[in-house]
Amino acid sequence: xxxxxxxxxxxxxxxxxxxxxxxxxxxxxxxxxxxxxxxxxxxxxxxxxxxxxxxxxxxxxxxxxxxxxxxxxxxxxxxxxxxxxxxxxxxxxxxxxxxxxxxxxxxxxxxxxxxxxxxxxxxxxxxxxxxxxxxxxxxxxxxxxxxxxxxxxxxxxxxxxxxxxxxxxxxxxxxxxxxxxxxxxxxxxxxxxxxxxxxxxxxxxxxxxxxxxxxxxxxxxxxxxxxxxxxxxxxxxxxxxxxxxxxxxxxxxxxxxxxxxxxxxxxxxxxxxxxxxxxxxxxxxxxxxxxxxxxxxxxxxxxxxxxxxxx
Numbered sequence: 001x002x003x004x005x006x007x008x009x010x011x012x013x014x015x016x017x018x019x020x021x022x023x024x025x026x027x028x029x030x031x032x033x034x035x036x037x038x039x040x041x042x043x044x045x046x047x048x049x050x051x052x053x054x055x056x057x058x059x060x061x062x063x064x065x066x067x068x069x070x071x072x073x074x075x076x077x078x079x080x081x082x083x084x085x086x087x088x089x090x091x092x093x094x095x096x097x098x099x100x101x102x103x104x105x106x107x108x109x110x111x112x113x114x115x116x117x118x119x120x121x122x123x124x125x126x127x128x129x130x131x132x133x134x135x136x137x138x139x140x141x142x143x144x145x146x147x148x149x150x151x152x153x154x155x156x157x158x159x160x161x162x163x164x165x166x167x168x169x170x171x172x173x174x175x176x177x178x179x180x181x182x183x184x185x186x187x188x189x190x191x192x193x194x195x196x197x198x199x200x201x202x203x204x205x206x207x208x209x210x211x212x213x214x215x216x217x218x219x220x221x222x223x224x225x226x227x228x229x230x231x232x233x234x235x236x237x238x239x240x241x242x243x244x245x246x247x248x249x250x251x252x253x254x255x256x257x258x259x260x261x262x263x264x265x266x267x268x269x270x271x272x273x274x275x276x277x278x279x280x281x282x283x284x285x286x287x288x289x290x291x292x293x294x295x296x297x298x299x300x301x302x303x304x305x306x307x308x309x310x311x
Contacts, residue, residue, distance in 0.1 A: 005098075005306065008034035008069055010086055011077035012058065015164045015216075016102060018049055019295035020075060025054055027299070029308050034069050036061050063089035070094060073302060076101045079167065080192075098305060100130045100298055104192045107131040108199070116200065117300035118249055118267075119145050119242070124304040132301065135165060135293025136209060137196035139220040142249060142267050143285035146238040148201045152279070153225030155203055157194075160210045161218040162258075165289050179213040186211065217258035218289040221271075223282045232274045235281065239269065248292065256286040264288060265296035 007024055011017060012035035024032045032045075032054055040048050040058040048058065066074065067089040074090060074097050076083045083105040090097050106112040106129070113127040114120065119141065124130060133141070140157045160183065166173035173184060187209050194207035226235075236251075243249040248266045255271030267287035274281050287293055302308075 002029075004029055004031040005072040005302075006031050006033045006070075007073045007075060008032075008036075008066060008071035009075045009077060010036045010061075010066060011079075011082075012045075013037040013039050013048075014077060014168050015290055016294040017077045018052075019290045020077065020298065021045060021049070021052055021054065023295055023299050025052060029303070029306075030073070032056055034059070034061075034066070034071060036066065064093065066090075067093040067097075071097060073098045073100065075298065076103065078103055079169070080104045096128070098128050098130075098302070100132060100301060102132045102294060102298060104134060105131075107133065107192075107196055114196075114200070115297070115301040116141060117297055117304055118142060118246055119200075121304050124301055125307065127301075127305045130301050130305060132294065132298050134193040134196055135161065135218055135287075135289040136191075136207070136220060137193040137200075138293050138297060139218055139267065139285040139287055140193070140197045140205070140207070140222060141200050142287075143220060143222045143269055143283055144197070144201045144205075144224065146242040147224060147226065147235070147281070148203065150227045150230055150235075150238075151201070151203045151224055152227045155201070155205045155225075156223045157197065157205055157207045157220050158210075158222075159208065159218065159220045160212050161289055162214045162216045163211055164216050165218065165293075166211060173211045176213070179211070181213070183210050183212045185209070214258065216288055216290050217262050217286065218293055219256075219258060219284055219286045221282065221284045223280060226274075226279045226281055228279050230279070232272065235274065236272065239272075243269075248296075255284050258286055261286050261288050261292070263291070265291050265300075267292050 256268035
């Protein structure tokens with residue numbers, strides 16, 4: 001058995017950071033040796049998050065100080081727009097580091113691989129610069145990708161996420177009082193995940209995200225116009241072919257529910273309904289936005305890049 005790969009996590013105080021630390025702690029393949037947080041600087045991880053056992057101390061580090069630590073892997077868990085100084089420091093001082101960015105900053109950049117582990121594993125093998133897909137994009141692409149060659153017209157994606165997707169910085173989208181008995185639509189014009197979905201399936205997409213009062217989990221319901229003459233049985237076979245050997249993407253006849261995937265690395269696709277008079281198909285995909293939509297997919301990407309088993 002190989003020595004565990006050392007991992008540094010930049011931006012560790014958030015919801016996804018906590019999930020990443022738990023998954024790293026549970027894996028014999030990886031060892032967390034550095035975690036940055038200005039808010040928790042000087043505190044032991046296990047003292048801040050009582051579900052974790054790590055005795056690593058949170059630190060407030062500059063990008064150059066992070067690069068100087070010499071971690072085998074650096075995971076960037078920062079808000080959108082803040083990753084560049086750390087990437088530049090790694091490129092200048094430790095270019096052999098395996099970099100995985102959880103934000104949207106490098107998803108369309110040359111030299112970076114779009115880390116959709118369920119559908120593009122061969123792109124990720126041996127990669128050293130991995131951009132994790134967005135949570136909504138993951139669910140929508142899983143729902144749409146098997147159809148990409150038979151889509152003939154408009155694609156609409158209606159999404160609802162738990163408020164953990166809004167992060168820990170206070171705002172309307174994670175305000176319990178604002179969300180109580182409520183649902184907030186937002187980002188109808190040019191949401192970043194819309195571009196991710198469109199580029200991956202090769203068709204224009206209209207994306208309509210919402211946030212609701214539950215904490216974790218995400219559902220996308222897609223409506224898509226297909227080429228005429230395709231039967232529901234043929235469509236179902238496309239999904240069977242795409243996900244037959246996938247241990248974390250499950251298919252079912254009934255529409256999936258959030259409670260079926262909460263706190264798991266799984267996605268469920270179901271509720272498939274074809275209107276043969278219009279060739280319009282509707283279906284839903286659910287997953288846990290903090291795991292399948294972020295942390296567990298990141299771990300799958302690291303294992304693929306390093307040619308490790310999925311265990």
